[in-house]
Amino acid sequence: MLGGDKVRKLIALMFLLVLIGVIVLPVIIVSNFKKTEEPPVVIDTSEQNITVYFHQTDETRVVPLDDYLVGVLAAEMPVDFELEALKAQAITARTYALRRLTLSNANEIHPEAIVCTNSNHCQAYLSSEDMKERWGMINYFINKSKMEEAVSSTKNIVVTYEGRLIEPVYHSTSTGRTENSEDVWLNKIPYLRSVESPGDKESPHFQERKTLTLGHIDAALGTNLQALPASTMQGTNQNVIKVLENTSTNRVRKLQIDGKTLMGTDIRSALGLNSTQFTWQLQGDKIIFTTTGFGHGVGMSQYGANAMAKSGANFEQILKHYYTGVELQTIAQ
Numbered sequence: 001m002l003g004g005d006k007v008r009k010l011i012a013l014m015f016l017l018v019l020i021g022v023i024v025l026p027v028i029i030v031s032n033f034k035k036t037e038e039p040p041v042v043i044d045t046s047e048q049n050i051t052v053y054f055h056q057t058d059e060t061r062v063v064p065l066d067d068y069l070v071g072v073l074a075a076e077m078p079v080d081f082e083l084e085a086l087k088a089q090a091i092t093a094r095t096y097a098l099r100r101l102t103l104s105n106a107n108e109i110h111p112e113a114i115v116c117t118n119s120n121h122c123q124a125y126l127s128s129e130d131m132k133e134r135w136g137m138i139n140y141f142i143n144k145s146k147m148e149e150a151v152s153s154t155k156n157i158v159v160t161y162e163g164r165l166i167e168p169v170y171h172s173t174s175t176g177r178t179e180n181s182e183d184v185w186l187n188k189i190p191y192l193r194s195v196e197s198p199g200d201k202e203s204p205h206f207q208e209r210k211t212l213t214l215g216h217i218d219a220a221l222g223t224n225l226q227a228l229p230a231s232t233m234q235g236t237n238q239n240v241i242k243v244l245e246n247t248s249t250n251r252v253r254k255l256q257i258d259g260k261t262l263m264g265t266d267i268r269s270a271l272g273l274n275s276t277q278f279t280w281q282l283q284g285d286k287i288i289f290t291t292t293g294f295g296h297g298v299g300m301s302q303y304g305a306n307a308m309a310k311s312g313a314n315f316e317q318i319l320k321h322y323y324t325g326v327e328l329q330t331i332a333q
Contacts (some may be wrong), residue, residue, distance in 0.1 A: 018152045036194040038229040040247070050097055052125070053110035055118040060110070066117075069093050069151045070144065074131055075124035076170075077302055082309030085302070086150035092168035093123060093299060094151075095158045098331075099165040105224075156331045159319055161191045166326060171295025172302050173203040175249060175277045178322065179297035183247040184265060184276075191297050194249055199307020205294035208274055213286050220270040226285075233282045241280060243286075248256040251276040251297065265296075299323065 047067045072093040077086060088252055100114045100122075109120035110116045132140045159166050167189065174197040181192035214225040214233075225233070225240070232240055244261065245254040252264035253276075264276035273292040295301075300322040308318050316328055 002067065003324070008318050014228060044159050050101065050115065051113045053113035053116040054098075054125075055110075055116050059181065060113045064153050065094070065097065066148075066155070068097065068125070070147045071117075071125040072123045072125060073147045073150060074126040074134075074144070075119070078144065080136070081217060081302075082308045082311065083146070083150060084309035084315050084318065085306040087154045087315035088300065088305050088309075089302065090150045090154050091171070091315060091319060092170055094154075095160075095165055095168045096123060098158060099167065102165065116162050154315065156327055157329060159323060159326050161323070166191055166323060168297070168323070169299035170302060170322075171293075171297055171299065173294040174200045174206045174297050174301035174304055175206075175251070175293035176200055176274065177249045178299065178301060178304075179247060179249055179251060181298050183249075183251065183253060184296050186297050191323045191326050195321060195324065197301045197304035198323075199304040199310075200293065202300055202307050205274060207292050208288065208294075210271075210289045210291065211286055212271060212289065213284075217271065218276035218286060221257065221260065221262065223257050223260055225287075228258070230284060233284055236280065237281055237282055240282060247276075249277070249297070251279060 008276065025088055049062050050065045050068055051062050052062060053060045054248070055237075069090055073090055076093065077089045081089075089131055107113075109121055116122045126134065128144070131144055134141050159168055163277075166231065169192065176196070176198055176273055178195050178197050180194045182188040191240060206291060218221060218225055228240065240258065242256045243252055243254075244256050245252075245266075247253045251268070255262055255264055255267055257267075268276045271289070274291040275295065277292045277297075279290045281288045281290075300319070305318045305322065313321075319328060320326060
């Protein structure tokens with residue numbers, strides 16, 4: 001049994017430790033659950049606010065981080081998704097925002113803000129007014145409450161790799177398997193590896209068809225398909241369009257069209273195709289493209305995540321499946 005002096009010394013030591021914790025409270029530190037040779041990321045966000053550029057109204061405002069995350073969640077993922085999938089999305093959105101906060105270089109598109117609301121550049125965002133317009137007044141309170149729960153129940157949780165915040169890219173629907181980063185953006189990133197994603201087949205965007213005229217394609221790609229004989233513009237004529245190289249997941253990496261060699265990612269962007277996994281049918285003065293999947297295919301598939309949640313997976317299992325070798329960490333308060 002401890003004597004009175006030892007008890008008092010133990011109490012004094014505990015008080016000192018608590019005091020130290022209070023003093024360092026304003027600095028949020030990302031602590032690694034595993035030992036790592038790299039130092040932890042230190043994020044000075046004591047007020048938990050973030051500067052956002054609202055591209056629709058061309059204004060920059062400082063908003064509470066959690067409010068921003070609720071708006072991102074409402075815009076980026078369907079409200080009827082499983083709560084665990086929404087939690088996974090909330091964590092990726094938080095990781096994205098805090099990673100941008102740690103980057104020293106200002107962004108030329110919005111130099112005064114950490115993030116923007118343009119999904120083509122950062123993450124999409126819905127304001128409360130946008131939510132009311134989309135869902136109606138009654139459903140607004142129900143749906144927003146669900147988004148707030150996903151954010152608050154995962155408060156301060158981020159995704160890291162070797163002690164560093166990851167680039168938590170995500171997309172709507174994969175093709176049954178996600179893509180390696182280097183097959184889309186050239187750089188090989190260790191946590192953005194191709195993984196199975198069978199739940200994608202539940203997505204309404206899993207397979208779609210898009211018909212484009214030759215004139216539209218020529219204008220977008222700089223080709224001259226309209227000058228080719230009509231007899232050649234039938235079926236899958238390899239002399240007109242030919243796949244030169246596929247990725248490891250059977251997406252189109254490189255394509256030759258009318259003698260011009262183009263990257264699959266460039267074709268997808270120029271023609272507005274859902275993904276780079278596509279087939280085609282030549283039909284006279286138009287081409288019918290059939291795409292599988294929706295988005296770049298790297299990182300977390302949102303519909304795949306929802307399918308995992310339906311099967312009983314929690315947000316941690318979802319994130320560790322789609323981001324290879326990562327850890328979930330809590331920024332200290």
